[in-house]
Amino acid sequence: MQKIYEPQNLLEGELLLGMLASEGVQAHLTGEHLLGAAGELPIFGLLGISVDNDQAEHARALITAYNAALPVSGDEPDNFPDVLVC
Template sequence: MKVVYEAANLIDAHLVKHALEDSGIPVFLRGENLVGGMGELPLFGVIAVCVPDSAWPEASEIVATLPIAEADATPAADAAPLDGAGWVPA
């Protein structure tokens, strides 16, 4: 099994899983049951979408075309500017 996608959260993992399964690729979610194991503290890098070694090239192409793979790279249009402009003291 090879990791084809490191998910930020469980929803991302399942979206990728379903896209791969729709293409006939078997998927295993590593760390799915560990989410919430630390109580209130979030765990990062725990959930990974894994596929068989032979299916990895096709799976990585599918993941690259998903809009979820681009979500972290593009800032939100309504995000506050980094220079602090627009912030009003309380």
């Protein structure tokens, strides 16, 4: 098992776990229980997404594609251009 990505926050970590699971990649979020001790621990590097060694390259490619995705043109409302409302 190896750490392949450090999400910026718990929300991003959970979203990426769901995306990876939907693509058949079993991933684990590490460090989520350490967030409550943020005053005692360093701010960065607490969270990590880990996958099995044989799925690491595929998972990295999926995360890269996910982070590079842009909203589909026409999905944003007229009063908020360039903002995707979910």
